[in-house]
Amino acid sequence: MLVSLKWLDSMVKVPDGLQEFCDRLDLTGTGVEGVEKVGANLDGVKIGYVETCVDHPDSDHMHVCTVSFGDGEEPTQIVCGAPNIRAGIKVAVATIGSVLPGDFKIKKSKLRGVVSCGMICSERELNLSNDHEGIMVLPDDAPLGASFAEYRGLSDTVLDLEITPNRPDCLSMKGFAREVGAMYHVPWKYEPPVAVPGPQNDEHVEDFVSVEIADPERCPRYTARVIRNVKIGPSPDWLVERITALGARPINNVVDVTNYILFELGQPLHAFDLNAFSKQDDGKYHVLVKAAEDGTKFTTLDGVERELSSDVTMITDNGSNVALAGVMGGLDSEVTDATTDVLLESATFSTAHTSRTSRNLGLVSEASIRYERGVDASTCNEYSEIAAALIAAVSGGTVCQGVVDAYPLVPEPVELTLRPARLRAHIGADISDEEQFTILRDLGCEVKGASGDETVKVVAPTFRPDLIREIDLYEEVLRIYGMDRIEATLPGGAHAGGRTLDQQRIELISSTLRACGMNETMTYSLVAEDDLEKARIPEEGRGEAVELLNPMSSEQSVLRRSIIPGLLRSVAYNQSRGVANVQLFERGVVFGTAEGRKTPKERTLVAGVMTGSFNLPGWNQGAVEIDFFDAKGVVENLLRELATPKLRFKALEADEAPWLQPGRAAEVLSGGTVLGWIGEIHPLVAQEFDVEGAVAAFEFDMRALLSTAQEQRPYVDVPTLPGMEMDLALVVDEDVTCERIIQSIESAGRKGPFESVRLFDVYRDEKRVGAGKKSMAFRIAYRAGDRTLTSEEVEKAHDKIVAKVTKATGGEVRS
């Protein structure tokens, strides 16, 4: 909300020192979001005294003056052409450097050979009126040297304040003056801008208008007044100045008054053209407040036709809609230049209905902002009377006697119990009973009780709908007392905390992936509908896409079901910027749903992509192009850190993993639990995502990783006796896998002194090895725990293994 300090100052003393005032507002809960000085364009215009005034030697109408500003400096010489200039008067002087309205900059100049250092101003030059007959002659008591704008009250400071939703009372100048009074414990006052009641006629409003409220929940109070014989025209300057300072555009005198009262008192008003209503058989206008009919169309003041639901409350006249209650009036009944009689509505509407209507129609107005936070029903009539008097005063009309006041739901004052000692315990500060009472009284509460009472009763004012519980009073006392005065302490009790085992493992997963050269990233959870399809990832096992009801764009209309597409976009992002080596991983949530399901399923995945190479080619090491085995190496390290048991890599067929390049895809399992997959992204998927080159990737289910991880691996004695190693080069058919040979070696060696086996070379050569064949070289380690093996023993064991393995794999020992 905008607040004019000049206006505020008419109700409560605005503290000196703008910065301190703003800080104090911030600390007590009214955020200052902006400070704007209005009238600042008269900077440099000062009040001066004309010491001397002689005729210009070369002109018949100009004068050469010397002007002093009471600052002890030499008087300034100024040439002035006005007929009423003379010595011994006080004037407004635009000094050198000041900028007058119309972007007129004052410079040192020469007028017919005489130096002039400034300008003595007329009213028109300062945009105060059209008077250009002569310069402004100021009263003798005008303070010499002072800013003219300040002296004339032209300058104002407007604060842009953030009023929190619980404080509807602060959405008016009067309410805000009360708040400032409480903040500084100083008195404040409110006086209506004109005498109330204003000029009245002989007619009685009840002879014109009747009001009926169909549902008091929607409209607790509706008052109507009639002002007759108004003349629509512009508002007086003082009124325009005030409402424009607070951000309203002047429209006409009647509408401006409704805005004025809204700003000053927080009561939204609506002025209808009475003659737009239709008179009933009894000769009266009937206002009926009721629910709108579903599907009704209604054109609001802004010229937009809107479709309504029964949730909207309408002001109706003889069955036709005239206004959206609490939000905006209708186009057909607005006050126009031809209006002579005004029906003035001052009412309160339900916060919930106003809020929903405003949100449903996407229509926010000064009125709806106030109604959805709560407008005090008890002052509807009082404020309407002030408004009517003001309308009459500015439009020349007269007010009909009395008021039509439909008031079905009179609010009961809320009486709260306050335990001053508990307040102190809750806040942790020694705020005396009397200090608490003073703060509450300053805010408009009535305190029934005395210092030392265990409990006192506090009656909350009707303009504070947020004060309904004891805790609400604590908040008021604390914020006015000052949070800065509360001593900072730490909770006393002992309590243990820290990370759970799973949380530690999640950190371990991240740190291991980083240690493997992977860079952690984050991608958008919101993706396009065809995200999964584009990546050729089947929906199976991932659920249906979770759709947003209100997406911002089709590119971000559903929630992701895989992290891979997002990571591929990041690869493309890097490649398009010349970064060829990309290794990214993300741990994040994916979503899936099904018909009949309220909350979708959430699953945390860990996924990674890598392309290019891990390092740039260096002076002492080459760069190896990333392929499947880089991803596998990362995953092997990860699962080693997690001590995942019974690890298995199972080749995935093309139809099992269509997003991966056939023949370069594997499922990763721990026993029977599927942990995830590794593979190279299918070239067509890469192309779809504008990615170049081979991309190795993996995606793992976090839950599966955590549930299979083991706390520790079993300890194995470090060997103390020497072992022996023998090599075996085996020529096998291409389709014999490494895994199969190793399993065969392990199984053959089970009973002997076999210790471990490691593949160290794969060799293909059509001539030496044969077509469709490969030579695989293994190093087999032998060791016994209880003795040093003899070479005869090892050779015997080795021969046994070789025999079994060649038989099992159909391989031959390469000589």
Place this chain on the structure above:
Amino acid sequence: MALMEDLEKLRDDMLSAISQAATSDALEEVRISVLGKKGSLTSVLRGMRDIPPEERPIIGKLSNEVRDRIEEALSQRAKQLKGAELEEKMKAGAIDISLPGRSMPIGTEHLINHIIRECSDIFAGIGYEIEGGREIETDWYNFTALNAPKDHPSRSMQDTFYIVDRSGDVSDVRGESDVLLRTQTSGTQVHVMEEKKPPIYMISPGKVYRHDVADPSHLPQFHQIEGLVVDKGITFGDLKGTLEYFIKAFFGEERKTRFRAHFFPFTEPSAEADVSCGICHGEGCRFCKHTGWVEILGCGMVDPNVFENVGIDPEVYTGFAFGVGVERLACLKYDVPDLRMLLEGDMRFLRQF
């Protein structure tokens, strides 16, 4: 006693030859020439059998002395030569240590997760547990249980992404739904209080969503760290002390904290906390909009309505809660110019942290 003279001569010749040997190889040649099978000393000793028995002890003693002497000289010279040769070798092996090392580059942690981990460590250190949470919540957990019932104006403070409700339930407000992407981590307060009994000391970091188009200062998804304490006798002073501790631990001991009264539906009294500007040290600059302070979190005492919604007696227990924006912390610490960089995966950005 010509043999004695021979021996003495041999000794002197050999000692001279040893001291003149310039390399280990030359020294080895000397050794072989004297001590080898056909060596000069060996052959002298071989001549022992021709010496009269009475002279043998004297000659024997002398020859032993000569041999010891030669061996000692050999070993000393060998040591000298080895040392010199090693020096030589090392000199030749000197390298340009400014050449880059040989390693596989280590990966980096995402800035946001880095900050979450840092904050989690601070709170774990003062006895807080770390709780997870769902990213999709029902209206109850995101709003209603947090004392922001339907039509509460505080709801319009947050632009919510609603999810299509597949259960068939319909919302009162057009375009809204009972299921939504959480707009705040505060819902975890409710989950934790439903599941655990006080005392509760917890933080819950996580992703939240707002209906905002991504631009340099907004993202539709970002992160918060929720904090909740529920215990007997917790005061607003405890809230201040705890957050001051956190802010100093995170930003540095010299930083100051201030609390401004504010409004949140689920806390009362509520406040926002500011940290003194790290750029101008509170003097006022463009970064802090000339206030000397930067806003970093919202906090307050747990509203009794929230306690009642989860079955905790607000007359017995009190507590405080807070929510910190992680991206905000990241920007304050690292001056990230455009929040979208956090989601682009640009290696040149990621590898800075």
